[in-house]
Amino acid sequence: MTSGESVTVAAPDRKRPHRLAAMLRSQMRNIAPFLTLICLFGFFAAASPSFATLDNFGNILTQISVTGIIAVGLTFVILCAEIDLSIAAIANVTGIAVAYFTLQESYVNIANVPMPGWAAILLALALCALLGLVNAFGLTVIGIPSFIMTLAMMQIAAGISALLVRGQIAYKVPPLVTTLGSTSIGGIPWIVIVAALMLLGGHLVLTYTRFGRYVYMVGGNREAAEYSGLNVKLILGSVMVISAVCAGIGGMLGVAHFGSAQQNEFDTYLLDSIAAVVVGGTSLFGGRGGIGNTIVGLFVLGVLNNGLDHVNIDSFLKILIRGLILLAALVINVYAQRLRERTAD
Amino acid sequence: MQSARQPILELHEITKAFGGVEALRGVDFALTAGEIHGLVGENGAGKSTLMKIIAGVHADFSGRFVLDGRETRFRSVRDAHAAGIAMVHQELSVAPDLTVAENVFLGSQPTNRLGLVQWRRMAREAGEQLKRFGIDVDPMSRLGDLPIGLQQLIEIARVLFSGARIIILDEPTSALSPPEVERLFATLRQLRDEGTSIVFISHFIEDILRVSDVVTVFRNGRKVAEAAASETSKLALIEAMIGKGREALEETYTHDIMLPPPTDQPVVLNANGLTLAGRLREVSFEARAGEVLGIYGFMGCGQLELARILFGKIKPDIGTLAVAGNQKAFRSTADARRSGIAFVPESRRDMLFHQEPVYKNISISVLDRISSLLLKPSRERAIATRQVDQLRIRPAAVELDLGMLSGGNQQKVALAKWLSYPPRLLVLCEPTRGMDVGAKNDVIHIVRDLRAKGLAIIVLSTEPETVLSLADRVIVLKRGAVVREFANEQISKDRLLEAA
Numbered sequence: 001m002t003s004g005e006s007v008t009v010a011a012p013d014r015k016r017p018h019r020l021a022a023m024l025r026s027q028m029r030n031i032a033p034f035l036t037l038i039c040l041f042g043f044f045a046a047a048s049p050s051f052a053t054l055d056n057f058g059n060i061l062t063q064i065s066v067t068g069i070i071a072v073g074l075t076f077v078i079l080c081a082e083i084d085l086s087i088a089a090i091a092n093v094t095g096i097a098v099a100y101f102t103l104q105e106s107y108v109n110i111a112n113v114p115m116p117g118w119a120a121i122l123l124a125l126a127l128c129a130l131l132g133l134v135n136a137f138g139l140t141v142i143g144i145p146s147f148i149m150t151l152a153m154m155q156i157a158a159g160i161s162a163l164l165v166r167g168q169i170a171y172k173v174p175p176l177v178t179t180l181g182s183t184s185i186g187g188i189p190w191i192v193i194v195a196a197l198m199l200l201g202g203h204l205v206l207t208y209t210r211f212g213r214y215v216y217m218v219g220g221n222r223e224a225a226e227y228s229g230l231n232v233k234l235i236l237g238s239v240m241v242i243s244a245v246c247a248g249i250g251g252m253l254g255v256a257h258f259g260s261a262q263q264n265e266f267d268t269y270l271l272d273s274i275a276a277v278v279v280g281g282t283s284l285f286g287g288r289g290g291i292g293n294t295i296v297g298l299f300v301l302g303v304l305n306n307g308l309d310h311v312n313i314d315s316f317l318k319i320l321i322r323g324l325i326l327l328a329a330l331v332i333n334v335y336a337q338r339l340r341e342r343t344a345d
Numbered sequence: 346m347q348s349a350r351q352p353i354l355e356l357h358e359i360t361k362a363f364g365g366v367e368a369l370r371g372v373d374f375a376l377t378a379g380e381i382h383g384l385v386g387e388n389g390a391g392k393s394t395l396m397k398i399i400a401g402v403h404a405d406f407s408g409r410f411v412l413d414g415r416e417t418r419f420r421s422v423r424d425a426h427a428a429g430i431a432m433v434h435q436e437l438s439v440a441p442d443l444t445v446a447e448n449v450f451l452g453s454q455p456t457n458r459l460g461l462v463q464w465r466r467m468a469r470e471a472g473e474q475l476k477r478f479g480i481d482v483d484p485m486s487r488l489g490d491l492p493i494g495l496q497q498l499i500e501i502a503r504v505l506f507s508g509a510r511i512i513i514l515d516e517p518t519s520a521l522s523p524p525e526v527e528r529l530f531a532t533l534r535q536l537r538d539e540g541t542s543i544v545f546i547s548h549f550i551e552d553i554l555r556v557s558d559v560v561t562v563f564r565n566g567r568k569v570a571e572a573a574a575s576e577t578s579k580l581a582l583i584e585a586m587i588g589k590g591r592e593a594l595e596e597t598y599t600h601d602i603m604l605p606p607p608t609d610q611p612v613v614l615n616a617n618g619l620t621l622a623g624r625l626r627e628v629s630f631e632a633r634a635g636e637v638l639g640i641y642g643f644m645g646c647g648q649l650e651l652a653r654i655l656f657g658k659i660k661p662d663i664g665t666l667a668v669a670g671n672q673k674a675f676r677s678t679a680d681a682r683r684s685g686i687a688f689v690p691e692s693r694r695d696m697l698f699h700q701e702p703v704y705k706n707i708s709i710s711v712l713d714r715i716s717s718l719l720l721k722p723s724r725e726r727a728i729a730t731r732q733v734d735q736l737r738i739r740p741a742a743v744e745l746d747l748g749m750l751s752g753g754n755q756q757k758v759a760l761a762k763w764l765s766y767p768p769r770l771l772v773l774c775e776p777t778r779g780m781d782v783g784a785k786n787d788v789i790h791i792v793r794d795l796r797a798k799g800l801a802i803i804v805l806s807t808e809p810e811t812v813l814s815l816a817d818r819v820i821v822l823k824r825g826a827v828v829r830e831f832a833n834e835q836i837s838k839d840r841l842l843e844a845a
Contacts, residue, residue: 208719208720209718209719209720210712210713210716210717210718210719210720212720213705213709213712213720214712216701217698217701217705217709220698220700220701221695221697221698221699223694223695224694224695224696224697224698225709226658226677226678227656227658227678227688227689227690227695227696228678228682228696228709228710228762229678229679229681229682229683229687229688229710230678230679230709231677231679232677233677234679287698287700288700
């Protein structure tokens with residue numbers, strides 16, 4: 001009896017130094033992005049007096065909101081070790097669709113179909129959900145890799161956008177969308193509140209629901225998930241739809257935020273969203289990371305973009321700097337994954 | 346007669362270890378020109394390791410390697426190729442997306458002076474070579490479109506006609522039909538008569554006896570017998586392979602074991618005429634509650650595919666499954682789980698989440714029973730803790746990442762995930778492979794407990810000991826078909842080996 005107890009106590013003790021080191025190493029992917037954020041913040045605060053102000057903090061929050069809304073869905077997809085390249089195009093087409101179903105000013109030369117605001121919003125949401133379903137169908141039923149499937153969807157969504165606006169610009173969206181996209185309450189922009197709520201919702205789903213657990217398990221080891229009797233295809237299909245709907249909401253609010261709906265309006269949001277998720281430390285190999293990481297990633301990108309405007313740098317150089325920082329984050333991502341695998345073996 | 350000739354290849358005192366485990370312990374081996382040399386031995390006896398040393402795959406070993414009377418040492422497979430040694434490995438290694446001709450000439454395509462591939466010449470020569478081997482296919486068709494047996498023949502043909510003077514074939518016949526085996530043997534004899542030396546490894550002892558001139562037997566990394574094929578028999582070879590009466594460890598299963606009379610418990614699973622192109626032929630059996638059905642066969646006999654059909658991972662071409670009398674056509678593994686079937690694959694890596702804590706590994710299969718929308722982590726931990734206690738998983742810490750556990754304990758976790766809500770049928774592939782004796786015994790006890798609780802259990806293994814230690818009834822699979830059923834009778838390891 002006593003000998004049995006001493007064995008169980010001794011075993012973890014013997015392994016403690018190893019486990020502590022392993023734990024630090026396994027937390028590498030969470031620590032590194034956070035350190036990156038602190039370094040960037042410190043650098044810009046020192047370099048520019050206008051950076052570290054409450055006003056500017058509000059700017060950063062507003063600037064990352066649309067990316068944040070889109071990145072919620074993308075986090076689900078990347079956690080499953082898939083990718084969605086159609087998010088920006090779906091955001092764009094959803095924003096255009098909601099304008100297409102709204103009465104425009106007489107000078108806007110678009111043959112649109114005016115409807116009540118609620119109907120326009122529902123139709124736009126149905127459109128992005130449908131495009132997500134097509135992604136899901138291609139990925140799970142036909143078996144097209146998500147990279148290729150969503151690349152095709154990117155073109156399809158861009159094509160629908162082009163057909164709807166035909167090179168013109170629409171300005172009006174339903175009042176609810178206008179409110180959420182471009183007005184504030186108590187000094188806080190609604191779009192920041194929506195982004196925060198969606199990030200919170202995504203976090204709750206991933207952390208506290210059965211579906212969230214399945215997402216992590218499918219991403220962690222798809223084979224094992226299947227051999228555990230999970231419906232892997234259903235889960236993969238669901239995350240593609242979630243991603244498309246998040247992108248669609250981001251697109252609608254984005255159109256209100258920018259004040260116009262036109263072709264190619266969201267092109268930069270594809271890379272920004274992927275960068276936010278990955279820079280934050282969510283593994284491209286799936287199963288590791290989460291909304292918390294995405295939030296850190298969003299701030300890294302937001303601080304970087306905003307900060308570079310505050311310091312006196314050649315605006316063409318900014319693009320290169322962004323690229324280099326993204327590369328550094330990806331290197332850390334792969335490296336952290338390798339460290340973890342070594343500890344798991 | 347052979348000894349009169351000068352050996353072209355001699356190995357002396359070869360020893361090779363993998364991470365402290367000795368795979369070969371001081372083995373001598375000689376090969377003469379123009380002979381077919383058969384190698385037999387159980388899994389892990391060291392046959393493949395020795396052949397990989399000859400083929401230059403393993404470069405670090407101790408001992409002397411003498412080729413053509415000169416001591417040499419290969420540093421890579423390229424060195425071995427240059428010396429005229431080629432090997433067909435156990436696992437199919439073809440490029441399915443290339444044409445038949447490209448596969449035949451893989452790495453040595455005929456080129457013109459500009460370095461461009463001469464497609465027409467390649468197709469013509471490939472076609473001629475394959476015809477000589479009795480294979481009549483369009484050399485420009487995609488290899489992956491052909492049946493598995495034909496792909497294997499083409500891979501063999503590539504090596505046979507590569508001009509090598511020493512050819513090693515590791516389990517070449519596992520996916521071949523009887524006429525294809527005949528064709529292969531005819532070609533091997535022809536090559537031998539032309540002066541080529543051939544090493545032939547197989548689990549099929551009849552095949553070895555029919556085609557070989559000399560047979561060598563391996564056991565536990567040692568060469569234990571060598572005899573002219575005409576002067577030995579299947580029984581003598583099996584005895585040498587398993588070391589009857591000589592090694593205490595093996596002894597348990599060399600004695601006869603009495604299988605119990607058939608149970609009259611209800612049938613849980615009924616498999617009827619399961620057929621999968623090139624893999625399984627009309628496999629039918631039933632599994633009953635409170636009974637362990639063992640399915641034994643050599644590697645490549647179709648076990649892995651059969652197990653995956655039972656769990657809805659692959660669909661049979663023909664044939665039906667019925668669970669408790671109801672016909673089922675599983676569209677996914679989730680369907681099979683809902684029907685009360687649990688599955689543990691042969692590889693733990695495919696079953697477990699190494700980066701997740703133990704309790705999540707255990708609860709994954711029952712989450713939908715304990716929670717509808719929100720997770721209940723305390724329930725999960727309680728369930729996991731109970732399983733950890735019952736199966737004596739060590740260390741008994743459900744928060745620990747699974748990757749920190751030993752292999753035997755991981756295997757127990759793979760079982761534990763199915764046991765918190767016992768299934769109707771448990772399908773276990775190689776449940777004790779690679780485990781130490783203690784963990785093996787634990788698993789055996791767990792399986793017996795489950796049987797006592799009325800589960801139907803199917804154990805699939807390529808290890809006779811595993812089947813003998815667990816099964817109440819045994820069916821033997823050979824080249825995708827059921828060839829023998831043992832029930833209510835005496836059974837022993839050599840009978841099992843003989844049937845396969």
